[in-house]
Amino acid sequence: MSRTNWFSVQTELSSQAKTVLGVFSFILPILVWSIVSYVPVVWHPLVQITDPGSVSYLQVDMRMPRGPFEDAVAEAQAEGQAPPEGFPANPVYLPAPHEVAEALYTAFVTPPPSKDMPWLHQSLWHSIQVIFWGFFLSSAIGVPLGVLCGAYAPISRLTEPFVEFFRYLPAPAFGALAVAILGIYDGPKIAIIFIGTFFQQVLIIANTTRKLDGALAEAALTLGAGNLQLLTRVVVPGVLPDLYRDLRILLGWAWTYLIVAELIGTTSGITWFITQQARYQHFENVYAAIIIIGIIGLGTDLVLGMLARRFFPWDRNGK
Amino acid sequence: MNPEKALPSYLDQSDAVRERFERLKERPKILEVKGLDKVFETPKGETVALKDIHFDTHRREFLCVVGPSGCGKSTLIRILAGLDAQTGGEVLLEGKPVRGPGKDRGMVFQGYTLFPWLSVKRNVMFGLTVNGMGFQEAERQALQWLALIGLEKFADAYPHQLSGGMKQRVAIARALANQPRILLMDEPFGALDAQTRARMQAHLLEIWRKIDITIVFITHDLDEAIYLADRVLVLKAHPGEVQELIEVPVPHPRKMEQFISDEFLATKARLEELIYAHEEKEEGESEEEYDYPDMPRLVEVDDSVD
Numbered sequence: 126m127s128r129t130n131w132f133s134v135q136t137e138l139s140s141q142a143k144t145v146l147g148v149f150s151f152i153l154p155i156l157v158w159s160i161v162s163y164v165p166v167v168w169h170p171l172v173q174i175t176d177p178g179s180v181s182y183l184q185v186d187m188r189m190p191r192g193p194f195e196d197a198v199a200e201a202q203a204e205g206q207a208p209p210e211g212f213p214a215n216p217v218y219l220p221a222p223h224e225v226a227e228a229l230y231t232a233f234v235t236p237p238p239s240k241d242m243p244w245l246h247q248s249l250w251h252s253i254q255v256i257f258w259g260f261f262l263s264s265a266i267g268v269p270l271g272v273l274c275g276a277y278a279p280i281s282r283l284t285e286p287f288v289e290f291f292r293y294l295p296a297p298a299f300g301a302l303a304v305a306i307l308g309i310y311d312g313p314k315i316a317i318i319f320i321g322t323f324f325q326q327v328l329i330i331a332n333t334t335r336k337l338d339g340a341l342a343e344a345a346l347t348l349g350a351g352n353l354q355l356l357t358r359v360v361v362p363g364v365l366p367d368l369y370r371d372l373r374i375l376l377g378w379a380w381t382y383l384i385v386a387e388l389i390g391t392t393s394g395i396t397w398f399i400t401q402q403a404r405y406q407h408f409e410n411v412y413a414a415i416i417i418i419g420i421i422g423l424g425t426d427l428v429l430g431m432l433a434r435r436f437f438p439w440d441r442n443g444k
Numbered sequence: 445m446n447p448e449k450a451l452p453s454y455l456d457q458s459d460a461v462r463e464r465f466e467r468l469k470e471r472p473k474i475l476e477v478k479g480l481d482k483v484f485e486t487p488k489g490e491t492v493a494l495k496d497i498h499f500d501t502h503r504r505e506f507l508c509v510v511g512p513s514g515c516g517k518s519t520l521i522r523i524l525a526g527l528d529a530q531t532g533g534e535v536l537l538e539g540k541p542v543r544g545p546g547k548d549r550g551m552v553f554q555g556y557t558l559f560p561w562l563s564v565k566r567n568v569m570f571g572l573t574v575n576g577m578g579f580q581e582a583e584r585q586a587l588q589w590l591a592l593i594g595l596e597k598f599a600d601a602y603p604h605q606l607s608g609g610m611k612q613r614v615a616i617a618r619a620l621a622n623q624p625r626i627l628l629m630d631e632p633f634g635a636l637d638a639q640t641r642a643r644m645q646a647h648l649l650e651i652w653r654k655i656d657i658t659i660v661f662i663t664h665d666l667d668e669a670i671y672l673a674d675r676v677l678v679l680k681a682h683p684g685e686v687q688e689l690i691e692v693p694v695p696h697p698r699k700m701e702q703f704i705s706d707e708f709l710a711t712k713a714r715l716e717e718l719i720y721a722h723e724e725k726e727e728g729e730s731e732e733e734y735d736y737p738d739m740p741r742l743v744e745v746d747d748s749v750d
Contacts, residue, residue, distance in 0.1 A: 439603070
């Protein structure tokens, strides 16, 4: 194998090197997290009590800062009484990797605290539905509108200045309004995801459409294509792979609006699970839920990426 | 070029060539360009790109258009194609004025303009199907055109799988599939390497011989113009005007060996005279007078490359 120069600018890596580095991009943060969790000399600002000894205000499993703990030990020893015992610990909001890994499993098999509450998979499914409808409705209007804006200057001038203004308005700001109009259940949540996605979508799709090589349109004109045929047989197929890539990126943005959206009205879905677990200080479950969102997002994108290669065999920019 | 031997005049034509031109001019006029003007509005004022262009093209003629850069060659062919509008004068195709692009005028561009999402066969079918032909008939005809250009094996390949020369062959087939009255070509081989270009030129002449098509071909390569053309339209720059319409005295059928024939060299000498003499006048200095600036010597040089 020839030596690779890793740091020459814009050089393609071998697919083997890409895979290895990709795996390391996950291993590195987990490694840092493990060191902070498992090496007692790194951080560990608290002491978790195993035996309160003679100190009346301490309880087993209580966490307290190291300074006061050492004071309490010194005090008890000076008085000749049993000193409290404990081991270095991190704050409760930073569970160790193995605890979160365990929670990734137990969160799914643990029944909800009461019968009318949803299981984790039900919460997740609810979230996915909210995302789907928000993104679907946005795309159903945003994609055609964006393509029209990109293809026809008058439509672009009539639409884009306002859209440009609207996209600066933070979607969650419409929360209260959405509840007043659409009620407290899924309506306002879908609306927030719609608002968060739609305006960016129109602009991005319009820009992508404008990037179509004008020579292709001219070639089609000289072949006798009419205006409508130009749109349906040249513009749309010509931008389709790029449009698909845009939608993949926008779907990621839709997920980032999910948590805020689900807090509006009655808290639901994965957000309900997260807030519920945080309230009882089950932070390993909180991390597990957040990681699950990441896995679903990345997984969807990978699947869509693989489908792209199937859909657009002529597209050479595709990964 | 051998300076000892005087070249004949480019106006001298052998009997066969003269007879051929007489036959050509008896054929009906396909394209008539009358007093064509094109003025561009720019922030610095008006730029006259084309001024009072007149010429005719007869059926099955191969016309090449040459000229220095900035003479408006591309503007001219875009107006003929209907992609740009002239500011004055008119273009008649078989007596009818040209308005906008249409399938009666095929065009092959310099850049590769095959639709990347369509297979080679579907690219050739494009013009046929947008004009309302059924899928099966269009497919049948497309395969015939691919056979003509010798690419039937690549019918189901995508354009990105083809070499540059193959792409332009498919582009020619795509334009011809509509059976246009005239084929417009805007430096179609400009991006190809020398060998491929020579092959494409021979190939194009072969196609032209086989079918009823009139070709207007823009190039800046004088050899290419003389090799391909019946007549060469020479434009001058600023503003773009017709300098001369030269009847190429090189006999048909054309062969690569003719590149060193007397008629060929005489024609080329005339074209160079028209184009470069004018360019030098325009720039106010000739090649010999041009003083190269002193170059600071950055490295020690103790021998000469000359």
